[in-house]
Amino acid sequence: MIPFSNDPEMLEILESFFIETDELLENFSQDLMILESHPDDLELLNKIFRSIHTIKGTSSFMGFDKIQNLTHHAEDLLNKLRKGELKASVPIFDCLLEVHDWVRLLVDNVKNGVDTNVDYQNTINQIEILRHPAATTETIEDKSNTSKIVDVPENSKTTSNEQSALESILNNSNIGNHSGDFTDEELELIQAAFAEVNKDFNQEHKPESISKNLSEINDIKPVIENIQSEAISAIKEETKPIDKKDHIPGSTKAQSTETIRVDVNRLEVLMDLSGELVLGRNRLAQITEIMDQDSKNKDKISDLIETTAQIDFITSEIQAAVMRMRMVAIGKLYQKVPRIVRDLSKEFSKKINLVLKGEETEIDRGIIDELNDPLVHMIRNSCDHGIETPEQRMAAGKSPEGTITLDAEQEGNNIVLRIIDDGKGLDSEKLKAKGIERGLITAEAANQMSKREIFQLIFAPGFSMAAKVTNVSGRGVGMDVVRTNIQKLKGIIDIDSEVGKGTTFTIKLPLTLAIIQGLLVKVKNETYAIPLSTVVEVVSVDLDKVYYVNQKEVIRIREDVLPLLRLDRNLGVKDANTGLENRYVVVVGLGTNRLGFVVDELLGQQEIVIKSLGDYLGHISGIAGATIMGDGRVIMIIDASEVLEKEYEMMSIH
Amino acid sequence: MKYLVVDDSPTMRRIVINALKSFGIEDIIEAEDGIDGLNKMKDSKPEFIITDWNMPNMNGLEFTKAVRGNPEYASIPILMVTTRGLKQDIIEALQAKVNNYVVKPFTPLVLKEKIGAILKT
Numbered sequence: 225m226i227p228f229s230n231d232p233e234m235l236e237i238l239e240s241f242f243i244e245t246d247e248l249l250e251n252f253s254q255d256l257m258i259l260e261s262h263p264d265d266l267e268l269l270n271k272i273f274r275s276i277h278t279i280k281g282t283s284s285f286m287g288f289d290k291i292q293n294l295t296h297h298a299e300d301l302l303n304k305l306r307k308g309e310l311k312a313s314v315p316i317f318d319c320l321l322e323v324h325d326w327v328r329l330l331v332d333n334v335k336n337g338v339d340t341n342v343d344y345q346n347t348i349n350q351i352e353i354l355r356h357p358a359a360t361t362e363t364i365e366d367k368s369n370t371s372k373i374v375d376v377p378e379n380s381k382t383t384s385n386e387q388s389a390l391e392s393i394l395n396n397s398n399i400g401n402h403s404g405d406f407t408d409e410e411l412e413l414i415q416a417a418f419a420e421v422n423k424d425f426n427q428e429h430k431p432e433s434i435s436k437n438l439s440e441i442n443d444i445k446p447v448i449e450n451i452q453s454e455a456i457s458a459i460k461e462e463t464k465p466i467d468k469k470d471h472i473p474g475s476t477k478a479q480s481t482e483t484i485r486v487d488v489n490r491l492e493v494l495m496d497l498s499g500e501l502v503l504g505r506n507r508l509a510q511i512t513e514i515m516d517q518d519s520k521n522k523d524k525i526s527d528l529i530e531t532t533a534q535i536d537f538i539t540s541e542i543q544a545a546v547m548r549m550r551m552v553a554i555g556k557l558y559q560k561v562p563r564i565v566r567d568l569s570k571e572f573s574k575k576i577n578l579v580l581k582g583e584e585t586e587i588d589r590g591i592i593d594e595l596n597d598p599l600v601h602m603i604r605n606s607c608d609h610g611i612e613t614p615e616q617r618m619a620a621g622k623s624p625e626g627t628i629t630l631d632a633e634q635e636g637n638n639i640v641l642r643i644i645d646d647g648k649g650l651d652s653e654k655l656k657a658k659g660i661e662r663g664l665i666t667a668e669a670a671n672q673m674s675k676r677e678i679f680q681l682i683f684a685p686g687f688s689m690a691a692k693v694t695n696v697s698g699r700g701v702g703m704d705v706v707r708t709n710i711q712k713l714k715g716i717i718d719i720d721s722e723v724g725k726g727t728t729f730t731i732k733l734p735l736t737l738a739i740i741q742g743l744l745v746k747v748k749n750e751t752y753a754i755p756l757s758t759v760v761e762v763v764s765v766d767l768d769k770v771y772y773v774n775q776k777e778v779i780r781i782r783e784d785v786l787p788l789l790r791l792d793r794n795l796g797v798k799d800a801n802t803g804l805e806n807r808y809v810v811v812v813g814l815g816t817n818r819l820g821f822v823v824d825e826l827l828g829q830q831e832i833v834i835k836s837l838g839d840y841l842g843h844i845s846g847i848a849g850a851t852i853m854g855d856g857r858v859i860m861i862i863d864a865s866e867v868l869e870k871e872y873e874m875m876s877i878h
Numbered sequence: 879m880k881y882l883v884v885d886d887s888p889t890m891r892r893i894v895i896n897a898l899k900s901f902g903i904e905d906i907i908e909a910e911d912g913i914d915g916l917n918k919m920k921d922s923k924p925e926f927i928i929t930d931w932n933m934p935n936m937n938g939l940e941f942t943k944a945v946r947g948n949p950e951y952a953s954i955p956i957l958m959v960t961t962r963g964l965k966q967d968i969i970e971a972l973q974a975k976v977n978n979y980v981v982k983p984f985t986p987l988v989l990k991e992k993i994g995a996i997l998k999t
């Protein structure tokens with residue numbers, strides 16, 4: 225046998241197994257939950273069966289006995305559903321979802337090269353009980369291990385000459401009537417039957433090329449035998465995780481698919497390069513313009529202008545194409561949600577419908593990954609605190625079933641994700657009281673606060689809305705972490721709520737983190753870029769309207785008091801006091817906090833490629849990075865989130 | 879000699895193809911279900927088919943019947959490779975005129991023997 229660890233082909237198969245099984249497991253659990261509400265969908269049931277069937281098949285080759293065993297039992301159960309011998313029920317779905325969880329864990333263990341003791345026997349027992357509704361609850365042994373040995377009745381061992389092999393199979397009701405392998409005798413019979421079929425077949429069709437082609441077949445190389453232990457040791461030897469290997473899984477099967485999988489790192493490289501290309505293009509356009517003004521050789525210049533325009537166009541296209549490659553449908557993010565809602569509904573004895581909208585909306589893959597935890601937490605929060613119990617809902621004259629809606633859409637260069645529940649809503653008076661009780665705000669301040677400001681209290685560290693602490697979302701961590709995570713993604717989170725009607729969380733995120741729309745502003749002689757995703761609005765202000773609260777400049781915009789920050793002073797711009805009269809306030813938002821940057825001039829918006837200052841300058845407080853303008857000038861990108869966070873920290877000290 | 883491997887699982891296709899390659903068979907095309915298989919056959923006619931049974935859209939049994947029902951393809955040997963090992967399954971496969979039947983998981987040796995057995999007769 226070829227040692228597994230030396231066999232790159234085997235590693236490829238293993239990797240293909242991981243990718244495929246991840247997908248199948250995801251489908252399996254999702255489809256199960258759809259089936260739960262549409263139990264008559266036979267087509268879907270068949271698909272669910274195929275998913276688990278395929279995992280069983282491939283895991284058997286890998287020698288993953290536990291996975292094979294679990295999937296085998298699930299398959300049996302599903303088969304009974306397919307044949308109508310069992311009726312779909314909540315315990316059956318619970319059990320199948322448990323199988324999903326076990327297999328997930330087992331696959332992850334193999335991936336990570338760990339071999340923890342996974343005891344899924346309870347699930348198997350449960351399946352056995354469900355399969356045989358009449359059976360008693362005494363321990364049922366796992367039969368699949370013992371079922372390989374089956375006594376073949378005496379008479380079948382002596383196949384009579386008169387009886388054909390096919391007939392003898394047809395007449396022998398025991399053959400194959402068990403799971404697991406066939407016995408040798410059975411195999412012999414089956415082979416004989418096939419030999420008969422083949423004989424008939426070849427009398428009809430005599431392919432001449434066939435027997436000579438037999439010589440093409442070489443000596444055998446045993447490549448697929450008992451690879452599990454070798455697989456695990458191979459993974460342990462690999463210092464890097466197997467799913468980050470260099471090769472592109474699935475690339476050899478390009479014939480039969482429209483997609484190939486590409487290592488994310490390769491995309492990052494491409495992304496960087498296309499960013500550089502944008503900078504080069506900008507520079508080229510600038511030089512062309514200058515030459516156009518200076519040069520006497522007008523013919524050549526018009527060629528240059530044309531070529532530059534062409535490169536300009538192609539660069540934009542390349543950039544867009546690379547961006548699209550990094551985009552994944554937000555549906556990927558939704559995948560785990562139905563299961564969470566299902567399980568929590570049961571836990572809280574609530575009835576909760578889940579509506580998913582805008583699944584096809586695309587967003588940068590890096591953002592999706594970071595968005596997962598906050599979303600899960602917010603869904604838990606909505607199930608726990610948003611939606612009422614059926615009794616409470618009926619008493620309030622609402623339908624006993626609550627609804628949580630997840631909706632995503634693209635708005636310009638942003639993705640807007642909404643989590644909407646039709647639950648009891650946020651009671652701003654109660655929130656105020658709690659905020660005062662927790663020492664987060666003074667009673668005086670509370671009276672000055674707008675509704676939106678009060679709602680944002682739930683994002684304060686240590687603020688828990690739950691009257692009693694539940695084990696799901698009342699631990700006092702959570703919503704503050706949600707806000708922090710959204711902020712890290714340069715996003716904004718807002719709350720809208722009405723008592724008795726429900727709550728809507730709105731998360732606004734940039735489409736991507738590497739290329740942003742920037743608002744270019746002038747502060748004295750310096751130009752800065754402010755990420756447009758953090759900009760809520762721009763207002764022109766009369767500086768006479770500025771007044772002071774705790775020695776901080778503020779201005780009133782509609783019903784909110786907006787703290788101001790003089791960017792010139794904050795960034796140490798020279799001649800800070802040689803004033804320009806016309807000032808603008810760029811209102812930036814982070815979470816529900818708002819801050820107004822006072823600037824002198826608005827230069828419009830532009831697509832900018834963020835270059836990290838990293839290696840050269842290190843981190844500069846308040847600066848997210850730099851970008852290179854068409855004329856070669858380097859301008860700083862203001863890290864609005866960081867500046868805002870700092871300001872609010874300082875304000876809370878006062 | 880061209881082989882067609884039909885299976886909805888990319889991993890299974892790899893396993894089968896790796897085994898075939900280890901026998902020195904290089905000319906292999908793939909399809910992910912019966913319909914895809916029939917389409918691929920239009921472009922380039924295989925001389926040997928290895929097919930899975932459980933597949934979406936058109937399963938291996940339906941695929942086998944479609945191949946046998948087309949005079950142009952009827953003479954192509956078909957080896958069915960599946961986890962379905964019940965008697966009833968095998969009888970159905972026999973009736974659909976597959977040339978041989980391998981129950982997963984199999985070793986390359988078994989696969990080679992089955993292919994050999996079909997080509998020899």
Ligand SMILES: [Mg+2]
Nearest residue numbers: 886930932933
């Ligand atoms: Mg299959």
